[in-house]
Amino acid sequence: MKKSRLNLLIVSLLATFFGLVAGALLMLAIGSNPIDGYWNLFQGGLGFLLPNGITRLGDTLAKATPLIFTGLSVAFAFRTGLFNIGAAGQMLFGGLCAVAVGLTFTFPQPVMILLVVFAGCLGGAIWGIIPGFLKAKFNVHEVVSTIMMNWIAYWIVYYTIPAFFKGPFLETESKLIPDAAGFKMQSLSNLFGGSEINLGLFFAIASVILIAFILNKTVLGYELKAVGFNRHAAEYAGINVNRNIILSMMIAGGLAGLAGAAQYMGNATSMQIGVMPTQGFDGIAVALLGANTPLGALLAALFFGILYTGKGYMNAKTSIPPEIADTIIATIIYFAATSILIQRVIEWTKKKGPRKLERQRIAEESKPIVVNEDEKSEDEKGGVEDE
Amino acid sequence: MNLGVIVLDNVVEMLNITKDFPGIRANDDITLQLRKGEIHALLGENGAGKSTLMSVLFGLYQPDKGRILVNGKAVHISNPNIANDLGIGMVHQHFKLVHNFTVTENIVLGKEPKMSILGMDLKLASQKIKELSDKYNLNVEPDSRIQNISVGMQQRVEILKMLYRDAEILIFDEPTAVLTPQEILELIKIMKNLVKEGKSIILITHKLREIIAAADRCTVLRRGKVVGTVDVLGTSQETMAEMMVGRMIDFEIAKKPQVLGKTILEIANLNVMSNKKVLGLKDFSVTVRAGEILGVAGVDGNGQTELMEAITGMRKVESGSILLNGKDIKSSSIRKRIEAGIAHIPEDRQKRGLVLDYSLENNLVLEVYYKKPFSKRGILNQKEINNHANKVIKQFDVRAGEGAFSLARSLSGGNQQKAIVGREIDLNPDLLIAVQPTRGLDVGSIEYIHKRILEQRDSGKAVLLVSLELDEILGISDRIAVINNGELVGIVDAKDTDENEVGLMMMGIGKEEAK
């Protein structure tokens, strides 16, 4: 297994590299200097050699926090064979629940934090269970159902916030969320020079550890992965496939809901309507780049955080449009999706033995290989090899 | 020398064909010559290379070495279209038919009729197909949809596909797997008819009986090489079998005398729906006792799937009862049934038997991972899982590159099956259900698995065997239940019956025997 882990890492690094190259080419195409561009990009994101550098670093961590959650959400669902395109909607609904709690109750901050976490997680979980249930009971493809749920959540937020939580200034904003209701902590912020960083980060890291534990060490993880790899064999062996699908979407939804809590109760100061959170779709990118592993998602989210925080600084210093960060990320995804296959094709033409090839095949990235109903071709190679 | 005459007489010559796949030489310097107007059998066990060779002839693969001559001329067959143009057609073992197209649409695919303002002239094509069907007595309805016609007719559609393209050289790839003994005789009649009209046929098979009945000559392959080409008339089954396997095989499977115990499985008046919203299993009743193997014989699609899925819990039961050790399990979950003492070897080992992307050790606890010692309070004990895997690997001779850590995907078919058999038998079940347990395996693996199944029986367990290979059923079962159209036709003692009787029963003609 170790070898395939190494391969995953190489693929992700390669994809990142190619994405950065694509970005450099774009910079050249508009007449800018890529070296300047990237220097400022990373400087803006990490804050080295800058007077307010630590603030930038804090902002990067804050920006990365919801991405860690959504990345975990998508990665977790993917490991169990499900595409969670609905992280955005789960984030919205979970965020809405968290904001509602935050604006309605006033308890000491530790209590509020627990309530908010619970509300966000629950909201997201509910939003995830619905597509999960539809898939389990009716085999409705989760890609379309989660996209529908995204828009339903969008409009629910659009009407609920002005109706119940309207802010004093704008039609499109909620009331300001008191710091003590959410994850914001002055001391932590001050540690990072007044940045946006908040407690959400610690919850995110805790989630990474928890999810990794679940996936690798527990009975639940064993079942979920088995269902993800081959639901027929899992069913045949007595595993309750429907229950696992629903459970998986519930957990994935809960994670995305926490992203909402972290974003609106931690990073931002209010909840805006009319915005479909990009962190939802970025979560797909994070999961892919992180090879659908918890640790990978953490690292990928941090990398994206750097890009997002740095792009504004880069734009100010070099006038390179900030969208280049999004383009780089999108290109990385394309390469992450295809590079494993390129790798496979290269190996195949090198004519290594089929067994070695199989060992190196990275199952997590591609859909489980279509089962060859005609076993002749498998056995022709295998049956004789044996003796 | 009569070289000139011999060359003209051969309609296809495959000379010194070699084909490699990564890590294996599937065809090794094979020479095969097909005379005009003959039925030439290509014999070899699973994995010998016969399908690869024919795929080369049909243009699906390219040979690494060697040449092909058609009617004396050297040709390069780089895709099925060229094969078609040369008059070569293939009836595949797994039909290549689009389920929701009509027969006509399937046949014309790739060679569609001319277009007019109104679109392709499918009516004209339908007419031509009906004419062909009548000419060769194939009895096919051009406007029916594939999903609505029988398997036998589907096969005849495949034959028509070739005839529509004026094929002169017809390749049949294991055509009899899906047919009853009587349908096989009909197919042989059709083949002889085709040959009379001037066609030449290559028949790929591993069934000796069919070769004797149908073929003029036979080329035997073993491990990618030609062992020899013989005249069928002057060669015995035993000789051909020995050529195929390389040693004397014992056709008789030695069985110990039976020691019957109590009734383990009792199925009464079972009614189960099929996927087509009608009853797939009707009023089915049967018992299996400890110490016996009950074989279920029947043509594929006559209710065996519904029966198996009802017993294992994959499919709902409309009415009737399933008693395991006296307790009705028809409403129990799959897991509860496994805990109650049922183990099953599935028909499709890659789809239902294994999680190919899991390690071997994780696969071997697929039914018991949640119990001690493999897990405690929801947390897995990987060390115990590993110990268990090593035990099964050793006991059941499962060969895998990295032992218990190998990915299940990397094992050969035979070893995958042995792993599954090992896992299921290790559960020490009261009832072992085996569905097509030796499908697609080489003779060595087949013998091994038969041995282990017989061991189960001898140690006082009950075995329910479902197989489409009549030889297997006749060989190891004690009693045989024959199923046709979802109904029990009758139950016979294996030692008192023969292929013909069972074959008739599989067609629905049979005696009602008391159980």
Add this chain to the structure above:
Amino acid sequence: MNEAISVIESISPYAIVFTIPLLIAAFGGLFSERSGVVNIGLEGLMVIGSFACAFTIYKLQDFMPQQEAVWIGIGVAVLASALFSLLHAFASISLNANQVISGTAINMIAGALTVFLARNITGSGNIQIKSGLTGFDVPFLKDIPILGKILFTDTYWTSWLVFLILGVGAFVLYKTPFGLRLRACGEHPQAADAAGVNVFRIRYIAVMISGAFSGLGGAVILVTFSGEFNGNVFGLGFLALAALIFGQWKPLGILGATLFFGFASTIANVSQVIPSLAQIPGVILKIFPYVVTLIALVIFSKSSQAPRASGEPFEHGKR
């Protein structure tokens, strides 16, 4: 009853304008999926079309009559999206990548790249065009009672173009050899392969068709109701996907599904203005199309007519 008819008559032009881009994008998706390639990237391809059209018009509108510029823009949009779809085709068909992921990547790249380029041109990420197409009434036909007001007033040439494409496309799909082979590739590619059909080539063509049609859809959005490019197409690409499933992968089916979405969305948007509808809470009207889609998915789940081999990579020589 009369009030209902007059409501329908007055909102029809808007509903149809909303329907048309949905319809053509869904139809493109139909070709792709019927050939066996799932295309989640319809949204991104529409964005590319919208951008290409806006860019072309922006550059040309000062040099030539507006209408000519608009039509050239539409042509460029079709071409650009068809080319861009090659990315998805290459990944899904030649590299056997996961088609859902590849499609998502297309969406992301399209979204980011177009705004990036737009920002370079106008400095703001939006491209505005002076004007698009103007609606017109069809002479004679507009006077037919009821139907005349619904279908033949305030129409656009692009709408008729799309209906024409729908008709021709359906004919091609069901009545020509190409269509037969394409459908075979989506149901049982091994059968097509054994019959001598080049599965890879047909799938490439089908994906490019989906690109071209989506590009047309994006351009139509620009020139019929939005008037400016701003980086997204309001989720219409995803809605087109839902329409495809709702319409069970059949041309008539998606016509019905997209009309439904068109009318439902328009009703939601204008509900304030129409007294009988103003009483329904806005949120209900807005989420109505999505909820109905979910329900439809459930209902159709048992008898789904999805192409059997859709989404599965085709490996040559697999018997």
